[in-house]
Amino acid sequence: MVAERVAVLGDAAIEVLAEQGMRGLTHRAVDTAAALPAGSTSYYARTREALLELALTRMAELDEVELPEVQEPVSVAKLTAGFLHASITTGRTRTLARYEFALEATRRPVLREIYDRIGAKYRAQLKASMVALGSPEPERHARLMMAWCEGVLFDSLAGTGAAEPPTLAELERSSEEVLRGIALAQEDVPERQRPR
Structure with a gap:
């Protein structure tokens, strides 16, 4: 109860x-x-502070419930696009609230610690994806991918792109292009069938 x-x-x-x-x-x-x-x-x-922590913790719970399980051969590009699209559409309210928290965390050390602790889980997941894709620099590539995702979300919800946010198909193509740009595009084929 x-x-x-x-x-x-x-x-x-x-x-x-x-x-x-x-x-x-x-x-x-x-x-x-x-x-x-x-x-x-x-x-x-x-x-x-307790109210802010309650809201932030609830956001993290909801995000975890919505994160899809990785099933081979699902590409990182498709998962990324799906997450972005959901954050822009059905998760719009939560994404806007997250921006409020991000700004407030720059002024409140207690909130910063909570915000960073929750965010670290997502960064760790993204880094693990980069490792699985064979990245020689998973930390840097995860940071690059995270920055791109944050930019897409901000532009689609609060920036000039909010008037016409990207479709799921567009996000899938863009995600593939970003990953390909850092030589990490993952094809939807088993590892044994990929060219050596």
Whole structure:
């Protein structure tokens, strides 16, 4: 019951962040968004830092649920495109809230630690993908790919590209081109069939 209530509050906090920004995120606003009695949010998150942590932790939980399992021979390009497309469409609210957190984390050391800890998991997954693709510099290539993804998301949601965000097909082609550009394009064929 407690976990369910915390999840509801986390979802509501994410919505408030996306719609009203960091200034609009108050305990009262989350109570209203969650359609719960006044004081419900402060019962589970007494301070503003606790409320921010609750929302950020909930975002990470939702992201983990939506991350697809890698099944051979699924290409990294297709997985990347799928993640980006979902973040721009069905996950738009969460992505906008994530931008609010990113900016706030530059001013709050406690939030920075939480934000970086959660983000490190995604960077580790991307680095593992680069290793699997045979990258001679997986750390650098993971950083490059992450930066490209962040750029696409920002442009598609808050930049000039928001008027006409990319389609899934366009994202797949672009992902393939970026990976090919760093000599890491993975073909949808088993390893034993690839040219040596």
